[in-house]
Each structure stands twice: as C-alpha cells, then as structure tokens.
Amino acid sequence: MAGVPAGARRRNFCGTPMLPPFANQPVLELRRAAVRAQLSDALARIDRQLPISVPVRIGSETRGGEELVSTDPGEPERVVARAARADADDVAAAVAEARRGLRAWRAIGAAERAGALIGAAAWLRERRLELAALQVRECAKPWPEADADVCEAIDFLEYYARGAIELEAGRELLQLPGERNELRYVPRGVVAVISPWNFPLAIPCGMTAAALASGNAVVLKPAEQSPALAHRLVQALAAGGVPPAAVGLLPGEGDAGAALVRHPDVNAIAFTGSLPVGLEIVRAAARTAPGQRHFKPVIAELGGKNCVIVAADADLDDAVPAIVASAFTYAGQKCSAASRVIVHEAIADQLLHRLAGAVAVLVVGQAEQLSTEVPPVIERAAQERVNRYAELAAADGRIIARVAPVPDRGWFCAPTVVSELPADSPVLQEEVFGPLLAVQRVRDLEQACDLVDGLPFALTGGLFARDPGTVRYVRERTPVGNLYVNRAITGAMVARQPFGGNRLSGTGTQAGGPDYLLQFVEPRAVSENTMRHGLEA
Numbered sequence: 001m002a003g004v005p006a007g008a009r010r011r012n013f014c015g016t017p018m019l020p021p022f023a024n025q026p027v028l029e030l031r032r033a034a035v036r037a038q039l040s041d042a043l044a045r046i047d048r049q050l051p052i053s054v055p056v057r058i059g060s061e062t063r064g065g066e067e068l069v070s071t072d073p074g075e076p077e078r079v080v081a082r083a084a085r086a087d088a089d090d091v092a093a094a095v096a097e098a099r100r101g102l103r104a105w106r107a108i109g110a111a112e113r114a115g116a117l118i119g120a121a122a123w124l125r126e127r128r129l130e131l132a133a134l135q136v137r138e139c140a141k142p143w144p145e146a147d148a149d150v151c152e153a154i155d156f157l158e159y160y161a162r163g164a165i166e167l168e169a170g171r172e173l174l175q176l177p178g179e180r181n182e183l184r185y186v187p188r189g190v191v192a193v194i195s196p197w198n199f200p201l202a203i204p205c206g207m208t209a210a211a212l213a214s215g216n217a218v219v220l221k222p223a224e225q226s227p228a229l230a231h232r233l234v235q236a237l238a239a240g241g242v243p244p245a246a247v248g249l250l251p252g253e254g255d256a257g258a259a260l261v262r263h264p265d266v267n268a269i270a271f272t273g274s275l276p277v278g279l280e281i282v283r284a285a286a287r288t289a290p291g292q293r294h295f296k297p298v299i300a301e302l303g304g305k306n307c308v309i310v311a312a313d314a315d316l317d318d319a320v321p322a323i324v325a326s327a328f329t330y331a332g333q334k335c336s337a338a339s340r341v342i343v344h345e346a347i348a349d350q351l352l353h354r355l356a357g358a359v360a361v362l363v364v365g366q367a368e369q370l371s372t373e374v375p376p377v378i379e380r381a382a383q384e385r386v387n388r389y390a391e392l393a394a395a396d397g398r399i400i401a402r403v404a405p406v407p408d409r410g411w412f413c414a415p416t417v418v419s420e421l422p423a424d425s426p427v428l429q430e431e432v433f434g435p436l437l438a439v440q441r442v443r444d445l446e447q448a449c450d451l452v453d454g455l456p457f458a459l460t461g462g463l464f465a466r467d468p469g470t471v472r473y474v475r476e477r478t479p480v481g482n483l484y485v486n487r488a489i490t491g492a493m494v495a496r497q498p499f500g501g502n503r504l505s506g507t508g509t510q511a512g513g514p515d516y517l518l519q520f521v522e523p524r525a526v527s528e529n530t531m532r533h534g535l536e537a
C-alpha cells in the first residue's frame with residue numbers, strides 16, 4: 001500500500017504486520033512566524049479554489065450538482081462549496097453499492113484495511129495546511145482548532161487501524177481438553193455514518209474510519225454546512241486504497257440522513273449530532289422493515305450541558321483561564337464546551353469578578369486572524385438561537401460580562417456571562433451551543449453534584465479543587481462521560497481521553513478509546529469437539 005510506513009511492513013511471528021506504536025499527530029507551532037506564513041499561503045491557495053464542487057459519490061460514479069451551497073460564516077457572501085443534494089434514489093443506489101463493496105472489503109483482512117487507512121492518514125498529513133484553511137473558510141474554525149481537527153482525523157485513522165488488527169485476533173477463552181473455543185468479531189455490514197459540522201473532518205473521519213477498519217462498508221451523509229471537508233475525507237480514503245465501493249458520499253440535508261436510517265439494508269448507524277435528531281434516529285432504527293433480518297444498532301454521540309464545579313478551595317488562577325477557554329473557544333460550539341459553572345458560594349463573587357475581567361478582553365473576530373479567540377457561529381439560525389438565549393438570560397438573570405459590539409458582517413454573537421438565573425431557566429437546562437456561560441452558586445459540593453446529576457445530559461464536566469478529598473468525592477460519583485479535574489474540559493485526545501457521554505448525551509462507547517470498535521462488529525463464538533474418532537486421509 002502506498003501510504004504504509006516501512007515499519008508497518010514488518011511482521012510478527014504470526015505473520016501480522018507490526019505497526020509502530022500509536023502516537024498523536026503533533027499540532028503546528030502557530031507562534032512561529034514561518035508556520036504562520038505557510039498558513040496564510042494555504043488560505044490563499046484555498047481561496048483560489050472556491051467554490052469547491054462536491055458530488056454525490058456512489059462507487060466509481062459521481063453525480064454533480066449545485067443545490068446545496070455552503071458559505072463562510074464570517075463572510076456569508078463567500079461561497080465555499082456547491083454540492084449535489086442526495087435524494088432517495090441516491091440513497092438506495094449508495095446502499096446497494098456499499099453492499100456490493102462489502103464482500104471484498106471485509107475479505108481482505110484487518111492488516112490490509114489498516115494499510116489503506118494509514119495511507120489516508122498520510123494523504124491528510126501532506127495536505128494539513130490546506131485542510132485547516134478549508135475549515136477556516138467553511139466552518140469559521142480559528143487556526144488552532146482547525147489544525148487540531150486535522151490532527152484528530154489523522155489520529156482516528158492511525159488508532160483504529162491498529163485497533164482493528166488487534167480485534168481481528170479475537171479474545172482468549174477458557175480451553176478444556178478435547179474442546180477448542182474461539183471468539184471472533186465480524187463486521188456488521190453497511191454502516192450509515194451521519195455527522196455534524198463542528199468537527200467537519202475529525203468526526204466524520206472517526207466514525208467512518210472505525211467502521212471501515214473493522215470491515216464494514218460505509219455510506220457517509222455529512223452535515224449540510226460542511227460538504228467540502230467531507231469530500232476531502234472521501235478523497236483521502238480513496239487515495240489511501242479504500243475501494244470506491246466500500247465508501248459512498250451523500251452530501252445532503254436531514255431528509256437524506258433520514259432515508260439512509262430507514263433503509264432496510266443498512267446494518268448499523270453511527271450518528272453524532274443533536275439530541276432531538278438522535279432520538280428521531282433511534283426511533284426510526286427500531287422499526288424493522290418487511291423482510292429485514294437484523295436489528296440496527298445506533299451508535300449515537302449527542303449534545304451536552306457541560307458543567308464546571310468550582311470548590312471553595314479552588315485555585316482561581318487555574319480555574320478562570322480554563323473556564324474561559326472551555327466556554328468561548330470556537331464560540332462555544334464544541335460539544336464538550338463549558339456552558340454552566342457551579343461555584344461554592346464562599347468563592348462565587350471572586351470568581352464572577354475575575355471571569356468578567358477575563359471575558360471582557362476576549363478577541364471576537366474572523367477565524368482567519370490568528371489573534372481571534374471567538375469567531376462567528378456557524379449560520380444565521382445558530383446566531384438567532386444564541387441571541388434568543390442571551391435575551392432570556394438578560395431578562396431573568398444578571399449579566400456579568402458581554403463583549404459588544406461584535407462585527408456585523410458574519411454570524412457573530414456577543415460572548416456573555418450571566419448569573420443569578422432562576423433554577424428552572426432554560427439557559428441553565430438546555431444546550432445553547434454558543435458563547436453564553438451561566439454561573440450558579442451552591443452551598444456545598446453535594447448540591448453541586450446533585451445539580452449535575454439532575455441534568456438529562458452527561459457529556460463532559462469539570463472540577464476545580466485543591467483538596468484531594470473533594471477530587472475523590474466527585475471522581476467517585478463520576479457524574480459525566482468525561483470528567484476533567486483542574487484543567488479545561490475541551491480538547492480530548494485520541495487514545496488519551498476516550499470521548500463520549502452517558503444518559504441522553506450518548507449511547508456509545510467512547511470514541512478514540514480501546515472499546516470503540518466493538519460497536520461496529522458482532523461477536524461470533526465457535527466451539528469444536530476436537531476428540532476425533534478415526535483419522536481422515
């Protein structure tokens with residue numbers, strides 16, 4: 001395989017290729033002038049390519065179209081991509097092609113599939129600057145986040161490639177004389193991957209890579225806001241050696257995703273997105289079509305209402321910058337972003353005073369400017385939603401900080417901190433997905449944990465405390481999928497912080513962790529009586 005590093009071709013005594021141990025792709029050193037110059041060159045190159053044409057891809061066939069238009073959130077007149085919009089016929093054709101492609105793809109074995117994924121990682125690595133620049137334009141991701149997203153996509157490919165080789169070996173079972181027991185994992189079949197826009201390369205890449213590595217064929221329906229980045233992902237997979245029939249691309253809106261979910265020949269669904277859509281998918285997947293002979297498991301990673309607890313003895317020098325970064329980086333549009341701070345009353349006024357100072361100096365601006373901390377939100381509807389919550393916050397609570405005015409071109413929202421809201425305020429309960437942070441006082445740690453436990457979501461959360469007893473208490477309750485102690489609550493790294501929620505934040509095993517691939521396979525046990533009577537020639 002073209003992209004496989006030399007080390008990958010070594011074999012162990014069983015004949016399995018030995019890959020070098022997994023290591024995270026290092027991020028760029030953006031403080032270096034030379035790196036900054038390379039980024040601005042890459043942005044100029046991307047700008048010359050706009051608008052990018054994104055076709056429906058089914059096997060080796062592509063169908064062009066311009067019905068779906070993605071624009072720059074910071075400059076909405078700038079068209080970033082024109083994409084074909086997949087319809088019901090495309091969905092049917094893509095699933096049929098994936099079913100054809102499945103047979104050969106699953107048969108080649110995990111090592112060969114890993115080679116193709118590692119080849120795709122190499123393709124992304126070579127184009128990392130342009131891919132980050134495309135995120136700056138298509139999703140208004142500031143450079144550090146755009147670069148980190150490309151690195152995470154590379155990490156998913158490399159990590160799941162290795163995981164699938166291990167998984168193929170099966171698991172050890174108890175063996176007795178005269179009996180051989182085997183446990184192996186087989187792919188589920190055709191996996192529908194439906195992705196959001198906020199990690200426009202890493203998230204579709206992660207779900208697709210996991211499904212492919214474990215031998216499934218994939219039909220990918222990316223977010224309508226970021227078709228160009230999904231198109232690049234499919235190009236990377238093709239360049240790495242994934243056969244066209246094993247991965248199809250259906251740019252489109254929710255109706256294409258819904259048709260894919262309903263299709264009786266889809267065996268499993270990997271979805272990352274909002275809770276309402278996730279619930280709709282779970283309901284639709286539970287219905288079996290006439291003749292359908294399988295359940296359709298849904299691997300769902302959904303929204304959150306992520307809380308940071310600040311104990312009375314917290315070090316505010318650590319807590320304040322970490323909370324501000326967690327709440328406002330990428331305008332609060334990370335699923336892991338902090339949206340609620342629950343602070344001990346003894347330290348609350350001090351925290352609010354310092355948060356107000358730190359938020360007041362946040363730089364709101366275009367994603368392409370390296371100084372920008374808070375870019376615009378993704379689209380007009382998101383701006384309207386965030387502003388609605390901000391108005392509610394102003395009416396029912398006390399505004400502690402608000403960075404205004406913000407630029408009027410583009411979908412900017414003013415970063416805001418609010419406190420003293422009534423306990424049942426939607427601002428405290430619902431996912432806002434924007435630069436709005438609510439602060440709430442509590443009398444003790446138990447009340448803080450009860451508030452976190454009382455939410456329907458359980459994605460990420462944080463704790464700032466000096467006392468090891470406090471840390472132990474919250475750790476033992478582990479009220480969320482990813483708990484971060486004395487650090488920011490965003491920025492999970494593949495293989496270091498497996499990522500995913502509980503309760504209504506997700507059904508799945510954490511992405512980028514050792515158990516994730518198990519969701520894309522079915523276990524099969526074989527037990528053989530080895531006491532043969534007589535010998536066969």
Ligand SMILES: NC(=O)c1ccc[n+]([C@@H]2O[C@H](COP(=O)([O-])OP(=O)(O)OC[C@H]3O[C@@H](n4cnc5c(N)ncnc54)[C@H](O)[C@@H]3O)[C@@H](O)[C@H]2O)c1
Nearest residue numbers: 195196197222223253254257258273274277301302303335
């Ligand atoms: N838990 C995580 O790991 C994680 C990661 C990223 C984003 N998110 C969540 O995603 C949301 C933001 O992303 P979004 O705005 O793209 O989410 P969304 O739910 O609006 O859309 C996600 C995808 O689902 C598709 N879709 C819409 N309706 C559908 C339907 N009825 N059937 C099938 N597919 C349908 C969309 O076209 C898109 O591709 C936030 O809630 C965020 O918390 C969660």
